Amino acid sequence: MPIKLDKIDRRILRALQENARLQNTDLAREVGLSPSPCLRRVRLLEEAGVIDRYVTVLNPAMVGAGLTLFARVWLIAQDAETIEHFIEAMKRLPQVMECYIMLGESDALLRVVVADLDAYRHFQSTHLTRANGIQNVKTDLPSQVVKQTYALPL
Template sequence: MAVTTRRLDDIDRRILRVLQEQGRIQNNELAERVGLSPSPCLRRVRMLEESGVIERYVALLDASKIGMGLTVFARVWLTDQRAETVEHFTEEVERLPQIVECHLMAGDCDFLLRVVAADLDAYRRFQVDHLTRIEAVRSVKTEIPMQRIKLTSELPL
């Protein structure tokens, strides 16, 4: 995938807005919605894909309907912040599918993780059996959300 920087015009932004809402929309319908004929619309979508603006297409799943109804946020502190320690931790995180987001933080903790699990017991087992066993993990503090107010993958354009 090419990693080029490209300036987005109004038509690109319209295309991206529609694709964020309906990733499986047919090109003819997309072209109609953004005010282009099908061929130029398809060329623009291909350019957005090739430039890396569109990373990939995915299906968004309802976690509760596949038995992963609990989401927690885990703040992780490492024993040190040496490059090797951070790299080891991130490699281990990549291997754990329950961790759906991982952010290296500036501030109080070293990492912030979003973790999904079937329920609180399943998360606790995951924390004990996997997360805290990663070498150099000093401490984990778990935050349990009471209610999800907003969850979106759409970026403002």
């Protein structure tokens, strides 16, 4: 259940989404607080689970993971055991950046990141198989990234 955020909480969260490495004094100045109350608010947001974790966003091309593909997945069955087996298998695969169980035409949607098409073909033939509860996969290759953000609208 969402918690009540005031204007200052939202300013803190927007600033941290833009740059999580902001020093507390810089963050406090940006949101209009003194450092001590600012730090207290950040800690409260962390404790409440509003701030889930801090991460570093890498440039995929610079680390050999420059190709993103989307895979629509149909499972061999829709029972709880098959779905759970699939979920656990996807959690173990570092190439799977996002995995969603879907309502609609396909059963799941994956965002997969690999070095190139050969790496994806190997990934698909090794991991997107019946052994992981998968009956069928249709892969989409984006031609252009128009927008990619990790910041939630606040």
